[in-house]
Amino acid sequence: MFSSLKVELSVIITIATAIAFGMSWTLLTFGWNGWIAMPLTLVVALGITYFFSRGLIAPLRQMRDAANAMADGDYTVRVHLATDSSDEIGRLARAFNDMAEELQHADQxxxxxxxxxxxxxxxxxxxxxxxxxxxxxxxxxxxxxxxxxxxxxxxxxxxxxxxxxxxxxxxxGAASLNVEEFNFHDFLDETIKPLEIADAGHAHDIIMNVDDEVFMEGDQDRLRQLFTNIIANALKHSPDGTTVLVEAHEDDDHGMVVTNVVNFGTQIPLAERTDIFRRFVKGKPGPGTESGGTGLGLSIARWAAQLHGGTVRVVDDDRGVDFEVRLPKYHIADDVTSARKPR
Known part of the structure; x- marks a missing residue:
């Protein structure tokens, strides 16, 4: 009813005081002895305060019991509010329920x-x-x-x-970056060669369309994880004998290096384009493509991109499935996670 616990307590104390004063005046008016009337009035006032305050602290008792249950591994418990309380205890109870829901989700x-x-x-x-x-x-x-x-x-x-x-x-969150400047064309070429050797039995043709003069800053080992996983995913979901295109360009307006890895297989539905980056989620193999995999490659690729302040997503492309990787051309140094090599 009230938006502040202090206001609610003030109202309870005021009501208890008013009732105690009225009761004391009435008893004295009827000739009661003051030594009897005052203690009786005090007991009544304390009883009224206790009765009304129990409703205020009921969510606290529920939170205590719920915390004990969560300590024993039961994350399904919630604090139930009798009314839509907007005071501090009500907000605390809702925050507690949100925390319990997150813990239940994490446990699942x-x-x-x-x-x-x-x-x-x-x-x-x-x-x-x-x-x-x-x-x-x-x-x-x-x-x-x-x-x-x-x-x-x-x-x-x-x-x-x-x-x-x-x-x-x-x-x-333990991922330090060893940042250095490198030629992006040479980096992609070195990343693709082992994939071509491993893919020899499937006769895929990897075409790279990258300007020789593109330079950027980043951790090559982490970025190699990113592009190896993205390109390997494209190869796995491409029928034998087809082409995978890797093209990159600079977005000077935003200071980004944009890479598109395109395979000409079955399109990914719009509703599934976010889910495929979740851990252990495996894409459905198309006709003539491989199945299996761990379901971790794209999740790790997105993590490596985020470490560099970049993104990985699937974009609309009439040619086929297009994974777009956007990475800052110049890395913003972080004293905790990054160590820049001298150029």
Whole structure:
């Protein structure tokens, strides 16, 4: 009813005082002894104050009980307000409920991550165990093809472990940047070459359209994570024998270097373009494309871009799926996270 706890307490005290004064005057008028009337009046005043104040502090008792329940791992508890209170206790109760909801969401994310990581680890480990057991039992021969299958599964495990290490850095916020100036064309060329070698069996053609004179500042290792994940994602979702285009230009008006990685596969629906950057969310494979993956690559790519003050998003493009990476041309130094190398 009132917007301030101080006003509510003042009203309660005023009412209790008025009732006590009236009661005392009435008792004295009827001839009661003052030594009896005054203590009785004081007890009544305290009782009235206690009765009305219980309603004010009820949310505090609920918060105490809810905090104890949350300490035991129950994040579903909430503080229920009898009315739409707008005083300090009411605002505190709503803030407490918001905090409980965030903790419940974070706990659910943790449980989902454990389940997803367990699944991702179990798949290659089970495949490795089956293949090695079959070779040990003499059921299959250690042929080059079988050994290559084992190698593929170990690579998958290695990639997953690397992704999880990056994920732990994301969660901890422990990501120092080693900033230096470099030629962006040469950087992309060095990033693409290992991807072309790894993609040899799929006959993808990676076309790079980048000006030789584009320079920028940043941490090349982190940015290599970014572009490796984006380009590898484009290759994975492109049918064999198709083209992936990597083009970049300078946006002088905003001081940005803009890179577009385009694959000519199935378009991503507008409603899913944000979700694909969430952890463990895997895009649907199109016709003739690969499935699988960890669901962490795009999340880590966005993290690496944000470390540099940039963005990664999917933009409309009639040619196909277009991942646009916007990065500041000049890095804004941060004494905590960045260390600039001399040019």
């Amino acid at each position: 994310l943790r449980l989902d991550m454990i389940a997803n990581v367990s699944h991702e680890l179990r798949t290659p480990v089970s495949a490795l165990q089956a293949m090695v057991e079959n070779m040990a039992d003499g059921v299959t021969e250690p042929s080059p093809a079988n050994l290559e299958s084992i190698l593929d599964q170990t690579h998958r495990l290695s990639d997953l472990i690397a992704y999880l290490l990056d994920l732990s850095r994301m969660e901890a």
